[in-house]
Structure formats: C-alpha cells, structure tokens
Amino acid sequence: MRYIAIHAISKALGPIKSEALRGFHAFTGSDSTSYFAGCGKPTSWKVWLAHDDVSAAFVAIGSPLQSLPDVVFAALERYTVLLFDIKSDKMKVDAARKDLSVSGGRSLFTIPPTEAALRQHALRAVYQAGHIWGKALDEIPDPAPAPTSWGWKLEDGRLSPHWTTLTHLWAACRSLDKCGCKSGCETQRCKCRSSNLPCIVACTGCKGKCSNSRCCHYLRNVVERQKAFLTQVFFLFSLAKNNQKSQRKKMPC
Numbered sequence: 001m002r003y004i005a006i007h008a009i010s011k012a013l014g015p016i017k018s019e020a021l022r023g024f025h026a027f028t029g030s031d032s033t034s035y036f037a038g039c040g041k042p043t044s045w046k047v048w049l050a051h052d053d054v055s056a057a058f059v060a061i062g063s064p065l066q067s068l069p070d071v072v073f074a075a076l077e078r079y080t081v082l083l084f085d086i087k088s089d090k091m092k093v094d095a096a097r098k099d100l101s102v103s104g105g106r107s108l109f110t111i112p113p114t115e116a117a118l119r120q121h122a123l124r125a126v127y128q129a130g131h132i133w134g135k136a137l138d139e140i141p142d143p144a145p146a147p148t149s150w151g152w153k154l155e156d157g158r159l160s161p162h163w164t165t166l167t168h169l170w171a172a173c174r175s176l177d178k179c180g181c182k183s184g185c186e187t188q189r190c191k192c193r194s195s196n197l198p199c200i201v202a203c204t205g206c207k208g209k210c211s212n213s214r215c216c217h218y219l220r221n222v223v224e225r226q227k228a229f230l231t232q233v234f235f236l237f238s239l240a241k242n243n244q245k246s247q248r249k250k251m252p253c
C-alpha cells in the first residue's frame with residue numbers, strides 16, 4: 001500500500017492552489033464532468049501553472065454558488081482558450097475558434113467549444129465542485145439544487161448533459177447531414193422532413209428528388225403560409241361582421 005502525504009502536497013502547492021484543486025479537477029474533466037478534446041490533465045495542469053490568474057475562478061467554483069458570475073466565467077473562458085492555444089491573445093472562445101480554424105487551419109475537433117457549450121460545461125463543473133465536493137466535509141450538508149439548472153437535462157427520466165443551447169450544426173449546415181429514405185420521404189420518419197428542411201443531393205436514398213425536394217418543400221411551405229393567412233383573414237372578417245351586427249342592435253330606433 002502506498003500512502004500519499006497530502007499535507008506535503010498542500011504545502012508545496014500553497015493555500016490558494018490547494019483550495020482551487022476541486023474547481024480545477026471538475027472543470028478539466030472528472031468522472032461526472034466532461035473534459036476538453038485533446039486536453040488531458042497534464043496539459044491542463046501545465047496551462048494552469050503558466051497562467052495561474054485563473055486560480056481565483058477555480059477557488060470560486062469550488063464553493064456552492066447560486067449562479068455563475070460573469071467575472072468567473074470570463075476567467076474560465078480565457079483559460080479554455082489557452083488550453084487550445086497557449087499563445088493566443090483572444091479572451092473569448094468564439095473568437096479563438098474563428099482564429100484557429102480560419103488562420104490556423106485547425107479541424108472542428110481541435111478548437112475550443114462554443115461559448116454556449118462552454119457555459120453549460122462550466123455550470124456542470126460548478127455543480128460538481130461546489131455543490132457536491134464543496135459540501136463533502138459538512139456534517140449535515142444542505143441538499144444540492146436540481147442539476148437541471150446546472151448544465152444537465154432530463155431525458156426519458158435520466159439525466160444527461162445539456163451540451164449547448166445553440167442549434168445543432170447539422171440543422172444549420174445541410175451538407176453535414178441528410179436522410180437515407182428509400183421511398184419518397186413522405187412521412188415524418190424522413191429526417192429532413194421532420195426537421196422541416198428540404199432533401200438535398202447528398203441524401204443517400206432520394207438524392208433530393210422526392211416529395212420533400214427543395215421545390216416541393218418550398219411549395220408546401222407557401223401553401224401552408226397561404227392557408228394560415230386565409231384563416232386569419234376569415235377570422236378577422238367574421239369578427240368585423242359580428243361587431244357590425246352588435247353595433248346595429250345597440251342603435252336607437
């Protein structure tokens with residue numbers, strides 16, 4: 001059996017880094033929080049040592065916060081940029097994503113997450129480091145808040161990470177996804193139709209020549225919009241007619 005002298009480690013790290021360890025571990029990946037692709041603990045540790053101004057943010061998220069303060073998130077965001085590019089001068093992950101993918105030629109898998117995804121990740125880290133580990137030594141800990149406000153969501157009665165609040169890329173960029181229908185794409189089982197998107201040449205079965213082709217999809221939407229418009233007109237017309245009738249009744253003879 002091997003004993004690890006925790007007091008020696010704590011002494012070597014100093015009081016601030018020792019206090020910040022919970023936040024660091026949760027934010028850079030643990031059993032219950034995800035980690036950043038391509039950034040393991042050694043990389044995360046080296047970046048922390050080189051830029052220890054993030055320590056205050058790690059200390060902050062190690063306590064049970066009621067919300068994630070902007071100043072804390074900004075420090076975590078800057079640290080995330082440095083994880084992916086230690087020389088970057090960008091403060092925002094979205095700016096660093098653009099920089100690294102456009103000028104740096106990096107693939108989508110080697111750039112930082114979007115700000116929306118990072119925020120959800122940071123919330124999960126606060127929940128784990130502050131609301132769970134942060135209360136581990138309390139004799140009678142306060143119950144933790146519902147994880148659904150902290151980067152998690154309920155799906156079929158089970159908790160799963162709420163990765164982002166943005167639209168999925170495949171819905172925004174059609175060339176990345178397609179349907180594989182073999183017959184007509186007429187029902188909601190067609191991935192394109194159920195997402196209210198037209199089929200495209202890249203669809204493996206229909207090749208965009210189906211009842212959900214760009215042209216049919218456009219016409220269907222036009223017909224539906226016209227139907228909605230006519231319903232509205234009819235409703236307003238009947239309302240005006242009823243109004244006229246009631247006014248006539250009120251008129252003195």
Ligand SMILES: [Zn+2]
Binds near residue numbers: 180181190199203
């Ligand atoms: Zn289809």
Ligand SMILES: [Zn+2]
Binds near residue numbers: 208
């Ligand atoms: Zn189709």
